[in-house]
Amino acid sequence: MNLNYVADLADPPDYRDESVVHVSDLVSRAAKLVGLPSYSSEPTEAQRNIMALGRLWEAMVRPAVKELAESEGLQFCPKEPRVMNGVVGSLDGILIKKGEPASRTYAVVETKSRWTDSGDPRDNFRWMAQVKAYCFMSMCTRAWMPVLYLPRRGPPNAEFVLHKLEFLPHELAENWQMLIGAGRYDNTENT
Numbered sequence: 001m002n003l004n005y006v007a008d009l010a011d012p013p014d015y016r017d018e019s020v021v022h023v024s025d026l027v028s029r030a031a032k033l034v035g036l037p038s039y040s041s042e043p044t045e046a047q048r049n050i051m052a053l054g055r056l057w058e059a060m061v062r063p064a065v066k067e068l069a070e071s072e073g074l075q076f077c078p079k080e081p082r083v084m085n086g087v088v089g090s091l092d093g094i095l096i097k098k099g100e101p102a103s104r105t106y107a108v109v110e111t112k113s114r115w116t117d118s119g120d121p122r123d124n125f126r127w128m129a130q131v132k133a134y135c136f137m138s139m140c141t142r143a144w145m146p147v148l149y150l151p152r153r154g155p156p157n158a159e160f161v162l163h164k165l166e167f168l169p170h171e172l173a174e175n176w177q178m179l180i181g182a183g184r185y186d187n188t189e190n191t
Helices: 003-010 023-033 045-071 125-138 169-189
Strands: 074-084 087-097 107-109 112-114 142-149 159-166
Touching: 003 045, 023 087, 023 125, 023 169, 045 074, 045 087, 045 112, 045 142, 045 159, 074 107, 074 125, 087 125, 087 169, 107 125, 125 142, 125 169
Parallel strands: 107 142, 112 142
Antiparallel strands: 074 087, 087 107, 142 159
């Protein structure tokens, strides 16, 4: 059975307007500029399966994020889109303090899964570029990253780690400028 189909049933995908620039597009362009391997525009079957597994993990972990947020006096709002400077961000969610307006984001939630031992998400260029962009777009400096680690070596294991990160405002602004610049650079390369 197709794993993407299963993910669509568990968590129907939101509409994605391909005519606009998405944060993920800018992150891919920036990663290419710093010499990281680039992904093809058309994912392989294996890549589609890994992305589907990530979507399934995101749907499965939402209740835990909601419960953890509530225990800290926060409200979890899943699937929050953002638009800034014509760039679209498809956030997995935001956290707001109970009683605060939704416009006052306390933290961004970005769910990930990775085939590796647990580690520091700050070591992953793509993850940090994305989550910092989402923080910038949400005008907050905090992020929660619920990550499912599936180690490749050793005994079979799966580990869930909730990383709570905080950034300095200038880090977020510099990251945003880098992404916007990468988008401009890549566009000039293709003309």
